Amino acid sequence: MDEKKCMCGSSDVRVVACSGASNVGQIANQAAIQLANEKVAGFFCLAGVGGHIKGMVKSAKEAGLMIAIDGCPVQCAAKTLQHAEIEPAVQIIVTELGIEKSPDFAPDEKACTRVVEKVKEELAA
Ligand code: SF4
Structure with a gap:
């Protein structure tokens, strides 16, 4: 597979x-x-961005x-x-929704x- 292409999530709206x-x-x-299963957003590989993979x-x-x-x-x-240099249009922080962080998976x-x-609320706003 061409490492420069990410086939994950082809939607114009993407989520990492x-x-x-x-x-x-x-x-x-x-x-x-x-969100990807509901076709709200394509799930995009954040590691590819962190790894500076050009195409990604x-x-x-x-x-x-x-x-x-x-x-x-x-x-x-x-x-x-x-x-x-990519500014997310929507930013969600799970702990800000009243969910406490723990090492439990x-x-x-x-x-x-x-x-x-x-x-979905943020996208509709
Ligand atoms: S849980 Fe917090 S520290 Fe861990 S990867 Fe996510 S944002 Fe970073």
Whole structure:
């Protein structure tokens, strides 16, 4: 596969998640998957942007609208985009939705739904 092309998510609206090593990082990841499954946004590979893969940075820059979902206020996803000079139009921080950060990776469907709803609210605003 050509490493310069990302086939993940072909939508003009794209979402990246921090996918961090905590419950909230994984909730961010699950929310991005749900948004992709619902065809709200194409799930885009944040690691490709962080890895400075030229074609992927270009694709991310060409997105009509970029959504960044971060687990906590460290905002690794949004900052990774910003380092590549990509400003997310929608920024969600899971802990700001009243979900406490912990090292527990157990899936939390309710929290994931809350994040997805918040993204949809922001897109509709
Ligand atoms: S934003 Fe928070 S949860 Fe996500 S990768 Fe960074 S430190 Fe981890």
